[in-house]
Structures are given as structure tokens and as C-alpha cells.
Amino acid sequence: MSWGLEPPGQVWYRQKLTDSVPTGFTLGPATAVFVYTSSEATLWADPQSLLQPWANLTLTCQAEFPTKDFQLIMNGWRLDKVHLDKYVRSHRFQLGAITSSNRGLYRCRYGLEPPTSKLTELNRWTMLSNPVEVTGTEPLPRPWLSAQPVPWITPFLGTYLLCQAAMRGVTFLLRLEGDDSFLKVTTAQDMEKAWFVVRKPGNYSCSYRTHAEGIPSEPSASMTIKEYATPPPPILYFMGNYPAVQRRSTHETLACKAPRNAAEFQLRRGEKVLNIPGVSPLRDLRLYFLNLTELEDQGPFTCRYLLHRKLDTWSEDSEPIELMWTDETLPAPTLTAEPSSQNLEPGSTVYLRCTAPKAGLRFGLQRQGDSEEPLLQMLKPSGTEAVFELHNISTIDSGNYSCTYMEQEAPFSGSAPSELLELHVKGPPPRPKLEALWTGVVPLGHEAHFRCHGHVPRVNMELVREGFRTPFWMNQAMTSTSAELKLPFVGPQHTGNYSCRYTALSPFTFESGTSNPVEVIVEGI
Incomplete structure (x- = not known):
């Protein structure tokens, strides 16, 4: 295997339309590299034999689009690069027997060919894949458990739990805390994940084994599933960054966002259901087009949703919105x-x-x-x-x-x-405060999470390192005054002092000073 240091100075940003928008990853600080794609790679482990998974291991990096270039990164800094002669959708990195020299946390990414003849660091790589932990020891690394689409159930309607591991073909086991009789087992065949339907509230965890006599892995972190008699409320909001005083001759668009797919939506004023035109571009979203000249009142408006037409249980009402024109x-x-x-x-x-x-x-x-x-x-x-x-x-x-x-x-x-x-208020914007969400040293290849506490919502928050101008990570705080920032794949080059700052989103402009510093100490450095 040919290992080498990542050329210093690469930061990746990506933006999503969420309240808190994570962007970025860094192997080494210096110049910013913006990638406008959501096509991350997928990484999994393929053992030659599930009876002895660490005896001969291959890591497979799967691309969403055909490519000639792949990178495998270990512990946040060591690289294995390949450039192929033809376009492929995946590449297999052979690790062989797992020893102290190749044990660690891995991620991969693949090269992009943008619609331009010049391939630069600005557009050449995707975001990083999911992490894969390679330990070479028993018990096996723990899987991770998530609720899809929501961590709650209602009477007669369950939800899904997704258990994911690094290896394909393993057998997954789902357990319910306090119920020794509850055990669901499924084999993932050629996948590295399994879905479980759950209809009971409680604390769930999952594990996996490579064969019938194998020792189960460490259990995942616990996932709590709650039960609600009435589905939680949706979010009703303006389709725009800010509410505004409209002209009476204009239109306004309201969006009702449910936490999961819904069969029906209602826009209401008090107890009255409003017959207002709308469209559902997604099954969990309804857009309402309001003609202000035809409205009988300015509100307040609320919305609610129905999960299933055979279940006559409407959700709680959203927080109200009032219009002004x-x-x-x-x-x-x-x-x-x-x-x-x-x-x-x-x-x-x-x-x-x-x-x-x-x-x-x-x-x-x-x-x-x-x-x-x-x-x-x-x-x-x-x-x-x-x-x-x-x-x-x-x-x-x-x-x-x-x-x-x-x-x-x-x-x-x-x-x-x-x-x-x-x-006119004197002085500069108040400085934010940076909080470390971990204690002690950060293990190689793992994540260092921070929380930046600001003073106003609707700002961009940036994680910066002492001595460098380019942010390592960016996030948006829309409805709150704080946001999480992180170093997502820590290597030796990340040891140092970090601060945060915030800048205003349009239409206002200002930039705060930097916060108090927080020191990052990487394991083994």
C-alpha cells in the first residue's frame, strides 16, 4: 500500500437547506475548496470469510457516478490514491490481514469531473463517505442505530429502525431494553444494513454477528422510541428567509412541513379549514398559495396533517403565523x-x-x-x-x-x-463563546464537536483555527442563536487552538470577533 500525507490546505464546504447546515471537512488547513454536490461515497468492509473477518479484509468504495479516481483515508490523514484507466462505479482497496499497521478508522471519496475543461481543487472531489472502523479484534466494532423517519410511533402506526454495520452479509439483532423476550433477527445478505419495523415504545439497541457461533458485536448506542396519542405538530413557515409586510395586491406562500410522510394536510384559521390552492412537491410538505386580495382575515393561520386516511387522528396544530399587508x-x-x-x-x-x-x-x-x-x-x-x-x-x-x-x-x-x-449602537458585535463537546484527547479518525453560542439567529457560524484565515467548518443558525461545528475526521494535523465567529446573513451585514480558544489535542500527538 502506498501511503502519504494529504497535501495541506483543503477544506470542503457543502450547503443543505436546513435550520442547521453542516458544511465541510478538512484534512489540512489552508485554501477553501467548495464542492456543490451531495453525492458522497459509500464505504463498507468485505471480509474474505465471515468466519475470520479480520484475516483478509477488503474495503470497497462505492461511487454514485462513474469515475476514475478514488481515495481511501485512514485516521484522518494517511492516504491511498488510485487513478484508473476507465470509468467505474466502485474500487476495492485490499487491506489484507489486519495488524497494528492498518488498524484504524477509514473513509473514502471519489473524483468528480465537472462541466469544465479545467479540473481544480475547487471541484474535483466529493464529500467523505461514512466511517468504517477496522479493529482486528473481538468483539466487533459497534453498529449505529437510527430511526427512520422519526423516533416515535402512534397507535396503529409504527416506525423503522435502521441498523448499519461496516461489514456486508452479517446477521443483525435488535433488542428492547427491559424485555428479554423481544429479539428480532435478520441477515443482511449483500448489504451492510437492516431495517426493523417497531410498534412498541422503549429503548432499542442493535448488534450483529458474522456467523451463527460468532460473538456479537458491541451494542449500538440506545435509541428511544416514544409513543404519542396525537402526532406531533408540523412546522408552518413563510417560503422565504423573513416574513414581510406585503402589498395587498401580492401573493404569499406558506409551507407546512410534517415530520414524516402524510396522507393529507389542512391549512386552518381557528377551527375553520381553508380551501386555498396548494401543491405537495414532497409527501411530507404542502405549499399553500395565498392571494391576499381574497383573504377574509390576516390570520393567525395554523396547519396540521393526517398520517393515514384510515386513521382519523389529526396531528397537533402548528405554531400560528399571522400575515400583514x-x-x-x-x-x-x-x-x-x-x-x-x-x-x-x-x-x-x-x-x-x-x-x-x-x-x-x-x-x-x-x-x-x-x-x-x-x-x-x-x-x-x-x-x-x-x-x-x-x-x-x-x-x-x-x-x-x-x-x-x-x-x-x-x-x-x-x-x-x-x-x-x-x-446607532456603539461598539463591535459581541463575541460568541465556543464550547467543546468532548473531554480529553480526540481519537485519531474520530470527530471533534463544538457548539458556538452567539447572540442572534440568522447568522453563519464558522470554526477557525489559530494562524489560519480559512474556516474549517461552517454552519447556519437560523431559528436559534447557537450551532454545532466540528472537525469530522481528526488527524495529527488538527492539533491546535480553535475559535468561532459569526457573520450576518442577507439582508444585514456584520462580522463578530472570534470567541475564546478551545484546544484540540489529538490522540498520540
Whole structure:
């Protein structure tokens, strides 16, 4: 086997449309390499004999698309590279007998050929595969257990548990804690995973064995399956980064996202089911297209879902959403700040008072951005004034604010926005805090997890290493003020001090300083 160090300076980022968006992997810091693909490789172990799995072992790297290039990485830094003469979908790396020299944690990846004649580090490799632990000893490495699609059941409707191991063809065993009579057994044939249907709540774990007389592996981490009489609520949200004050002539799209595939969705206002056009691009998602000129009310709206048409049990309602629009036919309100809007002290509270010519209105506070004016707060006071409160302010709250109001009864006329009011808060954005989610040293090939605690949502969070400018990992904190960051495949080159920082997502712009440092010490270094 030809081993060598990965050329330093490669960081991979990938983005997913989730609340917390993991991106990236690094074998060594320096230059950023962006890969816009979700086509990771799959890695598994093929023993020559399941009776003696460590006597002669092969690792197979499976590609989603034909390729000529594969890499096998051991313990986060040692490489075996191959360049083939023809395109293939997989490559077999021969390890042979497992000894101290080839024992460790492995991942693989394969080369991409982008639609350009120039193949660069920017686009040449996929993300890394799943990890495969090669120990050469008994008991066998533990598998991992996950719930698909959700870790809960309802009466008459179960869920799936997926048990995955590194080796193909093994026999999987599923157990339920506290129930000695519960044991499900299945052989994976030519796969490295097995599915189990479960209909009872409790704590489950799985293990596997290579043959009938073999010693079972270490059990997986426990997976708790809960039982709900009523399915948990879906999430109702705007199809966009921010809610906004719309013009009455425009449309709005609401998305109802269920935690698992649903047979039917409902959009509701109170107890009334709304007959609003929609489409389901996925079985767990329903999009509703609202024509604001045809709505009888602004909300609040909720949605719910039905898991099966033969089970007349609707889910709990989502958190409500209220709309706000304006035709700008009513006089503009007046917006003032207490204390003065200039040179505000960080950590203080500012009160923004929006005054209208009459009572019984709905008020919205907006902030001017680069491309849109998001609706930050909405109030329905009994009088003619709405007082919006901004607590623990910092320079990230600096900007131009305005307010708008609308009537709460038909024809739902609305005002023009107030004149812009500029807030200016002293000082830089507050620094985040970085927390290490492990203790002691990090084993070679394993992951080092961090949590970066910020101060506001809707920011990009980055993990940076002392002495390097390029982030090692990025994540988005959308609805919370913290996000997890990690070094996903730790090698000797990762020893050092790490910090985190955050930058604003559009339409606002700011960048924090770096957090306190956290030291990463890699096993054996």
C-alpha cells in the first residue's frame, strides 16, 4: 500500500437547506475548496470469510457516478490514491490481514469531473463517505442505530429502525431494553444494513454477528422510541428567509412541513379549514398559495396533517403565523425611540414607539435591509400606540427602522410606512463563546464537536483555527442563536487552538470577533 500525507490546505464546504447546515471537512488547513454536490461515497468492509473477518479484509468504495479516481483515508490523514484507466462505479482497496499497521478508522471519496475543461481543487472531489472502523479484534466494532423517519410511533402506526454495520452479509439483532423476550433477527445478505419495523415504545439497541457461533458485536448506542396519542405538530413557515409586510395586491406562500410522510394536510384559521390552492412537491410538505386580495382575515393561520386516511387522528396544530399587508392608503404613523436613537449603549433596552391616528390596529416593525424589509415584530395594542422593545442591544441592532399599521377588519386598509428612524449602537458585535463537546484527547479518525453560542439567529457560524484565515467548518443558525461545528475526521494535523465567529446573513451585514480558544489535542500527538 502506498501511503502519504494529504497535501495541506483543503477544506470542503457543502450547503443543505436546513435550520442547521453542516458544511465541510478538512484534512489540512489552508485554501477553501467548495464542492456543490451531495453525492458522497459509500464505504463498507468485505471480509474474505465471515468466519475470520479480520484475516483478509477488503474495503470497497462505492461511487454514485462513474469515475476514475478514488481515495481511501485512514485516521484522518494517511492516504491511498488510485487513478484508473476507465470509468467505474466502485474500487476495492485490499487491506489484507489486519495488524497494528492498518488498524484504524477509514473513509473514502471519489473524483468528480465537472462541466469544465479545467479540473481544480475547487471541484474535483466529493464529500467523505461514512466511517468504517477496522479493529482486528473481538468483539466487533459497534453498529449505529437510527430511526427512520422519526423516533416515535402512534397507535396503529409504527416506525423503522435502521441498523448499519461496516461489514456486508452479517446477521443483525435488535433488542428492547427491559424485555428479554423481544429479539428480532435478520441477515443482511449483500448489504451492510437492516431495517426493523417497531410498534412498541422503549429503548432499542442493535448488534450483529458474522456467523451463527460468532460473538456479537458491541451494542449500538440506545435509541428511544416514544409513543404519542396525537402526532406531533408540523412546522408552518413563510417560503422565504423573513416574513414581510406585503402589498395587498401580492401573493404569499406558506409551507407546512410534517415530520414524516402524510396522507393529507389542512391549512386552518381557528377551527375553520381553508380551501386555498396548494401543491405537495414532497409527501411530507404542502405549499399553500395565498392571494391576499381574497383573504377574509390576516390570520393567525395554523396547519396540521393526517398520517393515514384510515386513521382519523389529526396531528397537533402548528405554531400560528399571522400575515400583514398594506395598500398604503392610510396616513403614515410616527416612530420615535426612547432613549435617543443615537449612540446607544450595548446591553441596554430601547423602546420604539409607533403612533397612529386611531385605535384598534395591528402594528408592524420593519428594518431596512439590502434587498427586503423584514417584519421583525407585530403588536395589536388596544390604544393608538404600539411599543416595540429591543433588549440587550448591540451594534448588530444598528440600522434604519420603520413601522406600519393596518386595520383588523375588512377592507383591511393599511398605512404607508413611517419615516425611517436610525439606531446607532456603539461598539463591535459581541463575541460568541465556543464550547467543546468532548473531554480529553480526540481519537485519531474520530470527530471533534463544538457548539458556538452567539447572540442572534440568522447568522453563519464558522470554526477557525489559530494562524489560519480559512474556516474549517461552517454552519447556519437560523431559528436559534447557537450551532454545532466540528472537525469530522481528526488527524495529527488538527492539533491546535480553535475559535468561532459569526457573520450576518442577507439582508444585514456584520462580522463578530472570534470567541475564546478551545484546544484540540489529538490522540498520540
